[in-house]
Structure formats: C-alpha cells, structure tokens
Amino acid sequence: MELPAELLQTLRAHFGERLSQAASVRQQHGKDESHFSAFPPDAVLFARSTADVAFAVKECARFGVPVIAFGTGTSLEGHIAAIKGGVTIDLAGMNAxxxxxxxxxxxxxxxxxxxxxxxxxxxxxxxxxxxxxxxxxxxxxxxxxxxxxxxxxxxxxxxxxxxxxxxxxxxxxxxxxxxxxxxxxxxxxxxxxxxxxxxxxxxxxxxxxxxxxVPEAISAATCPFPSVEAAIDTVILTIQSGIPIARVEFLDQTMIAAVNTYSKTDHQIAPTLFFEFHGSPASVAEQAERVASIAAEFGASGFQWATTTEERTRLWAARHTAYWAALALRPGAKAWTTDACVPISALARCLLETKADLDRSGLISALVGHVGDGNFHALVLVDPGNPAEVALAERLNQGIVARALALGGTCTGEHGIGMGKKDFLAAEAGGALSVMRAIKQALDPDGILNPGKIIKD
Structure with missing residues (x-):
C-alpha cells in the first residue's frame, strides 16, 4: 500500500532521520529467519521510547495503516512480514x-x-x-x-x-x-x-x-545412543524419575555430523543427548550419576563431560549453531523448520514416525529438540525456487502437526503461529478460536496490529 502523504509528513516531522523508506532497510525488516519470502513494509521507524511507539501507533491508527513490531528478526514463522504493507517499528534502539x-x-x-x-x-x-x-x-x-x-x-x-x-x-x-x-x-x-x-x-x-x-555448580555432558528410541526413552525415564535436569537436548545423526563439520567438534556420529545439571556440587554429582545409570540401561556408550566454563560454553555454542550447521549441509537451501510438541510419553513414537517420513522424502533433513519438555524440530532443506520441493516440505510439516495433535500435542511448542500455522491453530483450538477472534476484535477493531498473523482473515 502507499502511505498517505499526511501520515508520512506527520511521522517524518516527529522521527526525522529515524524514518526510512530506503529499499534495503525495508527489505531487511520484511524478512525473518523463516522460509517465507520477504514482505517489506512501506516505511520503517526506529523508536527510542514508549512515547515514540505510542505516537506512531496513534497516527497510523488514524489512517488505518498496519503497524508491525520488529526486534532482531530471528523469528521462524514469518512474524515480521508486512503482508499488507504499512509501517514497521524497530525497537532495537529501546535497549536500556x-x-x-x-x-x-x-x-x-x-x-x-x-x-x-x-x-x-x-x-x-x-x-x-x-x-x-x-x-x-x-x-x-x-x-x-x-x-x-x-x-x-x-x-x-x-x-x-x-x-x-x-x-x-x-x-x-x-x-x-x-x-x-x-x-x-x-x-x-x-x-x-x-x-x-x-x-x-x-x-x-x-x-x-x-x-x-547463578547455580553454585554446573556440569554438562554429551552422550551418544545406539538409536533414537534409546535416547528418548532415557529422557522419558529421567523426567519421570523426578531428576531436576536443567537442559536435555536431542540431535540425530545427521545433525551431529553437521555440527561436527560446522563447529569443528568431534562428537560420535549417533543419536545424541546434550545434558546440563544445576545445583550444589553434591546435587549436581547425584543428578549426573542417576542420569548416567539410566542412560546405561538403554545402551548409551558413555558420557563426555564438560565441567569448566570454557568447555560448557563450547559445547552449547555448538548446539546453538545447529540451525546454521544444518543449512550448511545444502548451501543455498532454506530450512523449513517444524515445531511440534507432544506429551513426553508420546515423544518416542512421534520422533520415530517423523524420522521415517523424512527419510522416505529424499530431502536432506535433520532432527533436533528440547526433548525434556516434548518439543522437537525437523529442519527440512529445500530449494526455495523448486515448487515440488517446497510442496513436499509442506506436506511433511502437515503430517508432523497432524501426528502431534493426534497424540495430544500442539502445532507449535515455541515458535508461534505467525503466517505459517494459522490453519493448524484452527484445527488445534477448535471453538476456542472464536474467543481469540473476539479478543482481537475488542483490542484491535481495525486490524492494524501485525495483520495476517495468528488468526486467518
């Protein structure tokens, strides 16, 4: 849409050089880390205070112009896309x-x-x-x-x-x-x-x-397993045993290989759990011993410990770069990232069936997850210019969500709905979606706040 001249004049008088219509700035603010194409806004405002934001929203509301909030652009469901144009408010400068x-x-x-x-x-x-x-x-x-x-x-x-x-x-x-x-x-x-x-x-x-x-003591470890099922069964029994682990992350063989190449690590190529334990020295030691015992029951081949701050930082840095490590498996590809979450007792079934679907697809993919709370992600690498691959990835995602919902789970454990999961939200929420619509209508009757997200128009 073309912004009304009066609105532009008013915003420019208030924001001065902090209002930009440069193509590069608009493009940057219309694309997050998702597989979706960019939807640039018509202008970008750089806010420094609540008063700035309130002024911009009030003026945009007068003309019915959409307003989209922007932080760092790291979302994964197209949250920041200006689907209907409008003004993006960049909040990065409000960092006090x-x-x-x-x-x-x-x-x-x-x-x-x-x-x-x-x-x-x-x-x-x-x-x-x-x-x-x-x-x-x-x-x-x-x-x-x-x-x-x-x-x-x-x-x-x-x-x-x-x-x-x-x-x-x-x-x-x-x-x-x-x-x-x-x-x-x-x-x-x-x-x-x-x-x-x-x-x-x-x-x-x-x-x-x-x-x-900050915990008095922290220790971290990685542990490879003979199978995906063995790793997830270890997590389930650990949670059911009431062991207060701080983190437990799952990476499948493909993701471990990608991380090794990208982060220059040397983990065994096998389904692997990353653990972290917080507490007193005695409680951390007890937690670790109990988890090691459980892992051994399921055929784990031994823990590799990271006890110093430097070792732990390197370990988790490698885990945090898994997304970019996966992208490096197919340069030029985009990652279609799923985000299912299921009750912990259903996790092994959901992961194994998902992995079977991914293997049959022929697309390069990897699995990673915050499995301590039943949440996992499949990263499916697609050529965004290949409609057949994009359609296949979409079908895989639909299958993952359908499976998660059938098992009492959710279409999104942490990424949100954004553009990508509006149909899935309707299936998951049922009649509650009408209540969400009523709340949206009550608080934003003209539909100017981040339109096209969460609830279908």
Whole structure:
C-alpha cells in the first residue's frame, strides 16, 4: 500500500532521520529467519521510547495503516512480514536495562534488550535470565512469541518468567499489566494474554522479568545412543524419575555430523543427548550419576563431560549453531523448520514416525529438540525456487502437526503461529478460536496490529 502523504509528513516531522523508506532497510525488516519470502513494509521507524511507539501507533491508527513490531528478526514463522504493507517499528534502539533488583530477583528492561546483553549485565551480580532460544533474540520479541528453548525443562518458558509489561494498544494508549509481586488474583491475567500474542494485540515497550541465581555448580555432558528410541526413552525415564535436569537436548545423526563439520567438534556420529545439571556440587554429582545409570540401561556408550566454563560454553555454542550447521549441509537451501510438541510419553513414537517420513522424502533433513519438555524440530532443506520441493516440505510439516495433535500435542511448542500455522491453530483450538477472534476484535477493531498473523482473515 502507499502511505498517505499526511501520515508520512506527520511521522517524518516527529522521527526525522529515524524514518526510512530506503529499499534495503525495508527489505531487511520484511524478512525473518523463516522460509517465507520477504514482505517489506512501506516505511520503517526506529523508536527510542514508549512515547515514540505510542505516537506512531496513534497516527497510523488514524489512517488505518498496519503497524508491525520488529526486534532482531530471528523469528521462524514469518512474524515480521508486512503482508499488507504499512509501517514497521524497530525497537532495537529501546535497549536500556532500567532497574535490577537483586533482593527481589527481578529486572525491568526495554524490549530491545537481548538475552545475551541482559546476562552480561547481570554476570557480576550472580544472577541470570534463563530463557535461551539459541538466537540472541530481543526479550520483547521473546515475550511476544512466548519463546522458550534449552532451559525450559527446568526454568519454564517466557510466560513463566514475565511478571509485568508495558504495552501500547492499537489506539496508541499505554497500559501496564501485572507487577512485581510473585502472585496476584487481581482481575484478568493480561500479562499472559500479551505474552505470545505476536504483536497482534499490542506492542510491548517494557518488561519486568524474573531472575535466578547463578547455580553454585554446573556440569554438562554429551552422550551418544545406539538409536533414537534409546535416547528418548532415557529422557522419558529421567523426567519421570523426578531428576531436576536443567537442559536435555536431542540431535540425530545427521545433525551431529553437521555440527561436527560446522563447529569443528568431534562428537560420535549417533543419536545424541546434550545434558546440563544445576545445583550444589553434591546435587549436581547425584543428578549426573542417576542420569548416567539410566542412560546405561538403554545402551548409551558413555558420557563426555564438560565441567569448566570454557568447555560448557563450547559445547552449547555448538548446539546453538545447529540451525546454521544444518543449512550448511545444502548451501543455498532454506530450512523449513517444524515445531511440534507432544506429551513426553508420546515423544518416542512421534520422533520415530517423523524420522521415517523424512527419510522416505529424499530431502536432506535433520532432527533436533528440547526433548525434556516434548518439543522437537525437523529442519527440512529445500530449494526455495523448486515448487515440488517446497510442496513436499509442506506436506511433511502437515503430517508432523497432524501426528502431534493426534497424540495430544500442539502445532507449535515455541515458535508461534505467525503466517505459517494459522490453519493448524484452527484445527488445534477448535471453538476456542472464536474467543481469540473476539479478543482481537475488542483490542484491535481495525486490524492494524501485525495483520495476517495468528488468526486467518
């Protein structure tokens, strides 16, 4: 769409050089890490304050112009695509850490603060923020997509770690939700309504988050298994035994080989679990011994330990680069990334059937997952210019989701709905989708906030 001249004039008077219509800037802000094509906005605003965001949203609302919030662009379901044009508000410049309160284990930040930035700031205070999706995403974006990642099995997801928010609504008004108290029964839980709303109900401009003390002792290990089933059975028994592991990640043979090449590691080429244990020295040792015993029951060939900070950092850096390692298996390809999550008891079946489907497809693919909470990803490499490959990847994804739903799971464990999973949400939510539509209509009656995401038009 072409932006109204009056709107452009008003925005330019307020933002000056912080408003851009340059093609390269617009292109950058219309594409995330997903397989979807770019949908550039008509203009990009670089916000520095809540007042900036409120002003821009209010002015865009006057003309019915769409508004899309942008953090770091690391989302995986086309969340930031300007499907109907409009104005993207880049929040990366709102990256101040406003208050750290060690005595209460909480922090208040602006949405452009990234997880690595926050943890670097907290390091000297013996605190950390545990949600780790891999990418150095903005915390505002992580809240908007209800992100989780490798630590979720112990520390929960973003919904469990956001205490309160400041949000700009579709008319430009500003509200605060929640607070700093650790529990409340005061009215509707608007904080959790906004967490996971993907910028369709409001734009987050401030967050208050829970913090955690850095564990006294941390150890990490990798362990190869004779089969996918053996690895997943180890995870299931570990969880059912009540062992409080901090992380347990699964990589199949293909992903391990890719990681070895990309990150210059030398892991055995086999289905592999990555573990991390947090606690006191005694509790960490006990957790590790119990998991090692369980793994041995399922034919594991031995743990490789990483006890120093440097070794652990290298281990998890290799895990976090798995996405790019997989892309390197087929240069020029795009990764169609699935995101199913099932009850832990159904995980082995779901993974094995998925792997069989992937192997039959003939496409290069790899499996990786946050299996401690039943969440896994298939990365299917496709040539975006080959319609047959794209269609095949889509069918594989549909099969994975159908299987997950049949097993009591969900179409998305952590990536969100965005553009890509709107049909799946309808199948999963059933009649509850009408309630979601009613909420969207109530808070954004003109449909200007990130249109085309979550709910089908």
């Amino acid at each position: 850490i406003l208050a750290v309160r060690p005595e209460d284990l909480d922090v208040t930040i602006q949405p452009g603060v990234t997880r690595k930035q926050l943890n670097e700031h907290l390091r000297d205070q013996g605190l950390f923020f545990p949600i780790d999706p891999g990418a150095d995403a903005s915390l505002g974006g992580m809240a908007a997509t209800r992100a989780s990642g490798t630590n979720a099995v112990r520390y929960g997801t973003m919904k469990d770690n956001v205490l309160g928010l400041e949000v700009v609504l579709a008319d430009g008004s500003v509200i605060r939700t929640g607070g700093r108290a650790r529990k409340s029964s005061a009215g509707y839980d608007l904080t959790r309504l906004m967490v996971g709303s993907e910028g369709t109900l409001g734009i987050i401009t401030e967050l208050t988050l829970k913090l955690h003390g």
